[in-house]
Every structure is written in structure tokens, then in C-alpha cells.
Amino acid sequence: MAGKKRKIDWTPRAVSDKIAIMEYWRNRNHSMNFPIKLEKLFNDSLELLSIQPEMGLTFSKSPNIKYKAIRGYRLYYLFDPQTLTLLTIWDTRRNLEKIKL
Numbered sequence: 124m125a126g127k128k129r130k131i132d133w134t135p136r137a138v139s140d141k142i143a144i145m146e147y148w149r150n151r152n153h154s155m156n157f158p159i160k161l162e163k164l165f166n167d168s169l170e171l172l173s174i175q176p177e178m179g180l181t182f183s184k185s186p187n188i189k190y191k192a193i194r195g196y197r198l199y200y201l202f203d204p205q206t207l208t209l210l211t212i213w214d215t216r217r218n219l220e221k222i223k224l
Contacts, residue, residue: 126174126175127174127204128170128173128174129173129174129176129202129203129204129205129206129207130173130205130206130207131169131170131173131206131207131209132206132207132208132209133208133209134208134209134210134211136210136211137209137210137211137212140211140212140213141162141165141212144158144161144196144212144214145158145161145162148161161194164193164194165193165196165198165212168191168193168198169198169207169209172191172198172200172202172207173207176189176200176202176207177189178191179191179198179200180192182199187201188200188201188210189201189202190213192215195214195215195216196212196213196214196215197212197213197215198212199211199212199213
């Protein structure tokens with residue numbers, strides 16, 4: 124159902140992931156510049172996915188879960204006609220075998 128914008132829901136895990144990522148980059152760079160840019164990339168991607176969720180790739184461990192790669196991260200999500208639910212933001216440098224969705 125491309126074209127109709129879905130409501131974007133963040134799971135508590137996704138919110139926690141985002142906070143941890145933003146804090147990591149703020150502490151590493153001693154600046155909020157990169158975390159703000161990264162958050163904008165995440166939000167812009169979610170807005171696009173809310174309209175065209177089928178554009179994401181299918182997660183091999185669960186065919187109803189999709190993901191979109193953003194820089195060194197993946198946004199894992201589910202969707203239905205009304206809602207796109209962000210499950211987690213996964214750092215691709217981590218072992219994918221350890222992901223639990």
C-alpha cells in the first residue's frame with residue numbers, strides 16, 4: 124500500500140537504541156553535530172518508509188520483518204496499513220547472530 128503515510132511507532136527498545144547511539148557519538152566527538160545529523164537521517168528514512176515500507180529488505184530470520192540500512196546502522200521494522208513499528212536500530216558492526224527481534 125504505497126502512497127499512504129503510516130503512523131510511526133517506536134518500541135521502547137528502539138528508543139533506547141537511539142539514545143545510546145546519540146550518547147555514544149556525543150561523547151566520542153564532544154559535540155552534538157553528528158548525532159543531530161544521524162537522527163535526521165533516521166527520521167527522514169522512517170518518513171519515507173512510512174509511505175513505502177516495501178522498499179526495505181527482508182530480514183532473513185523473519186520474513187515479516189524488514190530493514191533499511193542507514194550509514195552503519197539498520198532500522199528493523201514491521202508494518203501494516205496504518206502503522207510502521209520500528210523494532211530496533213542495529214549497529215552493523217555488531218554480530219548479527221546476537222540480534223533478538
